[in-house]
Amino acid sequence: MIKVAIAGARGKMGIAAVHTVMKRNGLELVAALDYKEVGATLGELELFPSDYQVPIFTSFEELVAQTKPDVLIDLTSPQSVYEHTKQALLHKVRPVIGTTGFTDEQLDELTQLAQEQKVGCIIAPNFALGAVLMMKFAKEAAKYFDDVEIIEMHHDKKLDAPSGTGVKTAQMIAEVRQVKVQGHPDEHETIAGSRGGDFDGMRIHSVRLPGLVAHQQVLFGGEGQLLTIRHDSLNRESFMNGIVFCVETVVGIEHLVYGLENIL
Numbered sequence: 001m002i003k004v005a006i007a008g009a010r011g012k013m014g015i016a017a018v019h020t021v022m023k024r025n026g027l028e029l030v031a032a033l034d035y036k037e038v039g040a041t042l043g044e045l046e047l048f049p050s051d052y053q054v055p056i057f058t059s060f061e062e063l064v065a066q067t068k069p070d071v072l073i074d075l076t077s078p079q080s081v082y083e084h085t086k087q088a089l090l091h092k093v094r095p096v097i098g099t100t101g102f103t104d105e106q107l108d109e110l111t112q113l114a115q116e117q118k119v120g121c122i123i124a125p126n127f128a129l130g131a132v133l134m135m136k137f138a139k140e141a142a143k144y145f146d147d148v149e150i151i152e153m154h155h156d157k158k159l160d161a162p163s164g165t166g167v168k169t170a171q172m173i174a175e176v177r178q179v180k181v182q183g184h185p186d187e188h189e190t191i192a193g194s195r196g197g198d199f200d201g202m203r204i205h206s207v208r209l210p211g212l213v214a215h216q217q218v219l220f221g222g223e224g225q226l227l228t229i230r231h232d233s234l235n236r237e238s239f240m241n242g243i244v245f246c247v248e249t250v251v252g253i254e255h256l257v258y259g260l261e262n263i264l
């Protein structure tokens with residue numbers, strides 16, 4: 001039995017993850033980590049059935065001492081995720097991280113820490129299988145098309161831009177594409193930001209609208225042709241198989257993995 005703790009259990013992703021872990025054979029939800037006092041157990045919150053007698057902690061040290069989790073799933077916010085991941089690694093609790101918004105420096109530090117601690121850690125900018133395939137296909141296409149624009153579209157409650165998936169897509173493409181400044185060399189923005197974020201000359205555009213969940217198009221342009229690779233997550237269930245896969249995988253590794261494409 002893998003003992004799991006969840007940070008962010010009250011959130012959109014957290015609620016779905018709590019139900020997923022509670023129902024999954026071989027996983028046991030032993031604790032929730034919150035930053036404010038919201039109740040003694042998840043079952044006391046209106047969000048969950050009353051028989052979800054999972055204790056809620058605001059102190060990670062107490063959570064570890066009392067419930068001894070094997071894995072911490074983090075689905076919180078860009079502000080808290082780095083510290084949660086670091087604390088988990090220091091306590092030898094394996095992090096499975098869905099929260100996005102890491103800086104490159106933070107990823108480097110956590111990679112090093114996981115190595116030193118010999119503790120498995122998975123940071124997955126996107127848990128949905130289709131999104132991982134979209135990124136892989138985009139990397140393949142970029143070998144042949146070096147003009148590319150990424151359009152990521154999310155619900156309007158999202159805190160970080162560009163999305164973790166948008167950044168990861170650009171990073172994967174950059175592994176096979178030379179830096180190239182796109183568009184007209186003399187182009188000029190009459191409204192700042194019109195051409196999107198610049199990643200090695202690729203442009204990333206972030207759309208935020210109520211009604212959206214998580215969507216991305218990667219557009220490649222060539223002489224007389226366009227190639228569009230698109231993925232849509234229509235609900236948060238689309239991420240749950242990936243979370244379970246990561247929890248079951250992270251207990252068998254001793255280093256940090258950034259991106260599901262490296263372990264699928």
Ligand SMILES: NC(=O)C1=CN([C@@H]2O[C@H](COP(=O)(O)OP(=O)(O)OC[C@H]3O[C@@H](n4cnc5c(N)ncnc54)[C@H](OP(=O)(O)O)[C@@H]3O)[C@@H](O)[C@H]2O)C=CC1
Nearest residue numbers: 008010011012013034035075076080098099100125126127
């Ligand atoms: N990797 C993937 O496949 C996916 C990743 N995500 C990412 O997951 C994260 C969460 O997304 P989502 O569920 O939509 O966001 P929500 O805002 O719905 O949920 C986040 C939850 O975390 C809580 N929270 C904030 N800070 C802390 C903290 N320090 N400790 C414990 N809980 C905390 C919030 O509480 P409160 O509101 O009271 O502050 C909230 O309940 C985002 O970074 C998002 O980008 C989302 C979907 C898929």
Ligand SMILES: O=C(O)C1=N[C@H](C(=O)O)C[C@H](O)C1
Nearest residue numbers: 100125126158163164165214
């Ligand atoms: O905030 C979200 O919703 C999502 N966040 C992740 C990201 O930033 O890429 C994954 C998915 O796109 C949903």
